[in-house]
Amino acid sequence: MSWLIYLLFGVGMAFQALGAIALHRFPDVYTRLHGATKCTTFGSMFIYLGVMVYGMTMVLSGDASFMALPFHVAIIMLFILITNPTGAHAIARAAHRMGIKPKQAVIDELGEADR
Amino acid sequence: MTGAVLGIVFLFSMVIYLALSAGSGSIIFWSIGEIAFGILFATISAVIACRIFPALGLKPRVALLNPKRWLLLLAYSFGPFLFHLTKANLDVAYRVITGKIRPGIVRISPGLRTSIGITMLANSITLTPGTLTVDIDENKDLYVHWINVDEEKDRMREICHSFPEWIRRVAE
Numbered sequence: 001m002s003w004l005i006y007l008l009f010g011v012g013m014a015f016q017a018l019g020a021i022a023l024h025r026f027p028d029v030y031t032r033l034h035g036a037t038k039c040t041t042f043g044s045m046f047i048y049l050g051v052m053v054y055g056m057t058m059v060l061s062g063d064a065s066f067m068a069l070p071f072h073v074a075i076i077m078l079f080i081l082i083t084n085p086t087g088a089h090a091i092a093r094a095a096h097r098m099g100i101k102p103k104q105a106v107i108d109e110l111g112e113a114d115r
Numbered sequence: 116m117t118g119a120v121l122g123i124v125f126l127f128s129m130v131i132y133l134a135l136s137a138g139s140g141s142i143i144f145w146s147i148g149e150i151a152f153g154i155l156f157a158t159i160s161a162v163i164a165c166r167i168f169p170a171l172g173l174k175p176r177v178a179l180l181n182p183k184r185w186l187l188l189l190a191y192s193f194g195p196f197l198f199h200l201t202k203a204n205l206d207v208a209y210r211v212i213t214g215k216i217r218p219g220i221v222r223i224s225p226g227l228r229t230s231i232g233i234t235m236l237a238n239s240i241t242l243t244p245g246t247l248t249v250d251i252d253e254n255k256d257l258y259v260h261w262i263n264v265d266e267e268k269d270r271m272r273e274i275c276h277s278f279p280e281w282i283r284r285v286a287e
Contacts (some may be wrong), residue, residue, distance in 0.1 A: 038204055
C-alpha cells in the first residue's frame with residue numbers, strides 16, 4: 001500500500017508547488033489568490049487522503065491506536081474546504097476596498113459600481 | 116431565539132470537539148479532561164455566537180434540519196462540486212504554467228435569497244474554474260474575479276455551472 005501513499009503525497013505536493021509558482025508568476029493580488037487558494041486546497045486534499053490511507057493501513061496491520069486518525073483528517077478536510085475560500089474572499093474584498101485595481105483587467109464591473 | 120442559537124451552536128461545537136478527541140480515554144471513547152474542555156469551549160463558542168448571529172440578522176431555520184437536504188448536500192459535494200473542483204485545478208495549473216490569463220471582475224445575479232445559500236454559492240465558485248468571489252451587494256449579486264473572461268459565452272453558465280439549482284434545493 002505504501003506506493004499509493006507516496007503517489008497521493010506526490011500529487012499533493014505537485015499542486016502545492018504549482019500554487020507557489022502561481023504566486024510568483026501572476027501579476028496582481030486577485031490572480032495570485034486564484035493560485036494560492038485553488039492549488040493549495042486541492043494539494044492539501046491529496047495529502048490528507050494519503051494520511052487517511054496511512055492510518056487505515058496501520059489499523060489493518062493491527063495497531064488500533066491509529067483508529068482516530070482517518071476521522072480527524074476527514075474533519076480537517078471539511079474545515080479546509082469551508083475556511084479556505086472564505087479567507088480568500090476576505091483578502092480579495094479587503095484588497096478591493098483598499099482601492100487596488102485588478103491588473104490587465106479587460107472588464108471591472110465592481111469598479112464601475114463603486115463610481 | 117437566543118436560547119435556540121445557544122443550544123444549536125453548543126451541540127454543534129461539542130460534537131465536533133468530541134469527534135476530534137475520540138480515543139483519548141475510557142469513558143466510552145473520551146477522557147474526563149477532554150469532556151470537561153469540550154463543554155468549556157462549546158459554551159464559550161455558544162455565548163460568542165449568541166452575541167454575533169442576531170447582529171448579522173441570522174436566525175435558526177428548522178427547515179435546514181430536514182435529512183433530505185443533508186443527503187442532497189452530500190450528493191452535491193461528491194457529484195458536481197467535486198467534478199468542477201478537479202477541473203478547476205487542472206485549468207488553473209494550465210494557466211500557471213502557460214501564463215495565459217485575461218482577468219476581470221464581472222457581476223452575476225444568482226437569484227438566491229438566504230444568507231446560507233449565497234455563502235455556499237460564493238464558496239463553491241471560489242473553489243471552481245478560475246473564479247474568485249470579491250464582493251456582494253445589497254441585492255445579493257456577487258462580484259466575481261474571473262481569470263479568463265469570455266464575453267461570448269453565457270456568463271452564469273460559465274461561472275456557476277449547475278450550482279445555483281443544487282443550492283436552491285439544499286439551502287433555500
